[in-house]
Amino acid sequence: MQKTDYQLIIIGGGPAGLTAGLYAARARLKALLIEKGAAGGQVLTTDWVDNYPGFIEGISGFDLVGKFAAHADRFDLETRNGEIVSLDLADPVKTVHLESGESLTTQSVILCTGASPGKLGIPGEQEFSGRGVSYCATCDAPFYRNQEIAVVGGGNTAIEEALHLTKFADKVTIIHRRDELRATRIIQEKAFANDRINFVLDTTVQEIQGGTKGVEQLLLKHTDGSSSTLEVSGIFILIGVVPNNSILPKGELELDEWGFIRTDTEMATNLPGVFAAGDIRSKNARQIINAAGEGATAELSAEQFLSNLK
Amino acid sequence: MQKTDYQLIIIGGGPAGLTAGLYAARARLKALLIEKGAAGGQVLTTDWVDNYPGFIEGISGFDLVGKFAAHADRFDLETRNGEIVSLDLADPVKTVHLESGESLTTQSVILCTGASPGKLGIPGEQEFSGRGVSYCATCDAPFYRNQEIAVVGGGNTAIEEALHLTKFADKVTIIHRRDELRATRIIQEKAFANDRINFVLDTTVQEIQGGTKGVEQLLLKHTDGSSSTLEVSGIFILIGVVPNNSILPKGELELDEWGFIRTDTEMATNLPGVFAAGDIRSKNARQIINAAGEGATAELSAEQFLSNLK
Numbered sequence: 001m002q003k004t005d006y007q008l009i010i011i012g013g014g015p016a017g018l019t020a021g022l023y024a025a026r027a028r029l030k031a032l033l034i035e036k037g038a039a040g041g042q043v044l045t046t047d048w049v050d051n052y053p054g055f056i057e058g059i060s061g062f063d064l065v066g067k068f069a070a071h072a073d074r075f076d077l078e079t080r081n082g083e084i085v086s087l088d089l090a091d092p093v094k095t096v097h098l099e100s101g102e103s104l105t106t107q108s109v110i111l112c113t114g115a116s117p118g119k120l121g122i123p124g125e126q127e128f129s130g131r132g133v134s135y136c137a138t139c140d141a142p143f144y145r146n147q148e149i150a151v152v153g154g155g156n157t158a159i160e161e162a163l164h165l166t167k168f169a170d171k172v173t174i175i176h177r178r179d180e181l182r183a184t185r186i187i188q189e190k191a192f193a194n195d196r197i198n199f200v201l202d203t204t205v206q207e208i209q210g211g212t213k214g215v216e217q218l219l220l221k222h223t224d225g226s227s228s229t230l231e232v233s234g235i236f237i238l239i240g241v242v243p244n245n246s247i248l249p250k251g252e253l254e255l256d257e258w259g260f261i262r263t264d265t266e267m268a269t270n271l272p273g274v275f276a277a278g279d280i281r282s283k284n285a286r287q288i289i290n291a292a293g294e295g296a297t298a299e300l301s302a303e304q305f306l307s308n309l310k
Numbered sequence: 311m312q313k314t315d316y317q318l319i320i321i322g323g324g325p326a327g328l329t330a331g332l333y334a335a336r337a338r339l340k341a342l343l344i345e346k347g348a349a350g351g352q353v354l355t356t357d358w359v360d361n362y363p364g365f366i367e368g369i370s371g372f373d374l375v376g377k378f379a380a381h382a383d384r385f386d387l388e389t390r391n392g393e394i395v396s397l398d399l400a401d402p403v404k405t406v407h408l409e410s411g412e413s414l415t416t417q418s419v420i421l422c423t424g425a426s427p428g429k430l431g432i433p434g435e436q437e438f439s440g441r442g443v444s445y446c447a448t449c450d451a452p453f454y455r456n457q458e459i460a461v462v463g464g465g466n467t468a469i470e471e472a473l474h475l476t477k478f479a480d481k482v483t484i485i486h487r488r489d490e491l492r493a494t495r496i497i498q499e500k501a502f503a504n505d506r507i508n509f510v511l512d513t514t515v516q517e518i519q520g521g522t523k524g525v526e527q528l529l530l531k532h533t534d535g536s537s538s539t540l541e542v543s544g545i546f547i548l549i550g551v552v553p554n555n556s557i558l559p560k561g562e563l564e565l566d567e568w569g570f571i572r573t574d575t576e577m578a579t580n581l582p583g584v585f586a587a588g589d590i591r592s593k594n595a596r597q598i599i600n601a602a603g604e605g606a607t608a609e610l611s612a613e614q615f616l617s618n619l620k
Contacts, residue, residue: 293603
């Protein structure tokens, strides 16, 4: 085996990457975690995490990810901040090219670059994020008990999550820019049959408005040119997630049609020595707990791969 | 859709089952978790958990699983204690048959029955079980204060437990059939540095011998063909796990060659509406964090399955 700078490089410092890092550090691998910004990934934008098992009363996303980072640090995981410009992953010696001009070589890689919520890009969206603007119904639904809320989107996730939200909210208005939903018929039928769900089709949200307590109303524009307002205390923007895949070698690495990385059940990609975990994977459920679990699985697969190298 | 008692029944109350239960309760499914004994699974027999992300300084297995159970309970997960005798999983309406004679119907099932310690299957093992033969260092270590004992195995669990046993026993001999340990490097290093631990590699135990007071000595066979005896008053057999699959419908459900349940990356088994998570799955890495992650993934897959039912 050719000499490399590292045995394992983990790319991304969200729950998947930090868990892989915790495991790698405990295994005494020569491992490095590279994160371009603050450690944490999408969790940082999650106001309150109520469903990470073990934190019975919930914990803020900020605090949870701080604990993940401190936990990996306790075992002396080497980390660095840096922007990656490209990756060579097909050969036995894999190379990570940094914006600084430096290149690092490694025998194995775990890709944990994550995903980002599709955004509307409208006024108020950023301002009220975490204060009425949410991108995750599973995470935040219970906060809207007996309230009136909106869901933006027309796909399976949006409609399923709208149905889910009716268990909590009194009234859920689904806002969709087209004249019909994209969701599977049976899911649509359930939504049509649910008297807590209203539909406002042919409509886009122009602006999210509110005050110190959070979201208060939405400015809507209809395709006939007219405008209106809708009073809600929450808006769930469920127009899909986009993979953070800009640095991935798309010709080499097998992706699904939306650009997420395909893996097997052990988190192996199509390239030997290259694994993926967390939201960048092609999968249905994007949760903190399964991102972390996949990070552990990926690291143990990487250890097994390394132990089989000459 | 035919009427059933539940939308989802979760079988097993370890980290996978309790996480699935936490998610199901938050999703307001009509869900039930059935556990035959105390909630917790194998975690209950784990002295100290240092790698469940978020608990920076580690936590006892007992306390961690207590938090999992309390977390699910906070969202009012319905649970019951009961021994299951058989399962009908092939039809749209699935049936759980309890020892009490009662049968419960459900639209979907998540199997989290876990795994149990592997046995050597040698003379004396059964005879001296509980009288010097143990499969759980956490449970039995205090009985061996100031005595000489053996640990069989070379993986993480075996070496970690051997380290734990040195807090009680004067001398711990690790017996492993190969010429090197399989455990993670950091754990190996700790064992090598501990002067109460001896290593006997390339060696198997042929027989466990003793008298009315319990275990007295082991007959060992070395790979060079020679034999020897080792005087000990206890032997901890820590050689891996076997699936808890006795209640599974083996003709219907696809298992791997060792009897673990095969799933896809979304935790779906070959049977529609039947999912699996945790140590009962066919997989390489059996960790608390990935069991929990799989529990969440399985529950969200079950939700999606249910939402597509007529």
